[in-house]
Amino acid sequence: MNNAYSLTLQDAKNIAAAAEEEASRNNWAVVIAIVDDGGHLIHLLRRDNTQFGSIEVAIQKARAAIAFRRPTKVWDEHVGEGRLRYLCLPGTLPIEGGLPVVVEGQFIGAVGVSGVRSDEDARIAQAGVKGLRGTR
Template sequence: MDNRVTLTFDDAKKIAAVAEAEARRNDWPVVIAIVDDGGHLIYLSRLDHTQFGSIEVAIRKARAAIAFRRPTKVWEEHVADGRMRYLGLPGALPIEGGLPIMVNSQFIGAVGVSGVRSNQDAQIAQAGLDALLKSN
């Protein structure tokens, strides 16, 4: 029997809905990207008046978070501490706002947010992630 947990489209919609609500509550125009455990895009939401450059950044944040199974804030902190070698890691993105999604000790995907300050992006991503984790 396969005990593998997967991120469903309904899960992605739940994450996005709460993340969008957090962004709207703060009047923050952002893009929210949700990927599966292979980094494939499941869901993308671009709120009104969000710069189009944030689309690719949100996707890359999500992909980096699942590829390395850690928040993208880790890479941002490494670079801020002067450890520039982390900039050369393929797929790493040293900008806060990408969070892996872990359920039952399994990495099942990630959420990436872009459009405002990176700590605000992370706040939005965390709100969406918290909603999923509370429901499981």
């Protein structure tokens, strides 16, 4: 029998809290979005003074990360190398800051962050994913 894991609302809140801690430590205004394995929004956190445009970007980063089961940095690097066809791939967002959430080899959701430089967004997302590992 296979054990199926799912991302709960509490898991999403734990991810957001750990990610926000990293953002707060650096005084970064960001949006943190967490989606389930179907790309449906579970939890969204918008820090004070974050531009509203980052809301959709964070959600799309999370959706792209779970849809293709890889960090959005992959497409960012491809486009940076001149492989522009990745700009046309439906559902991708070639901007670093989206990470899948994997538990025991199962993709259960993703986190997307937007608001600062993309490498900083990714750092915040990684802190969120690590935060979940500490609570499971």
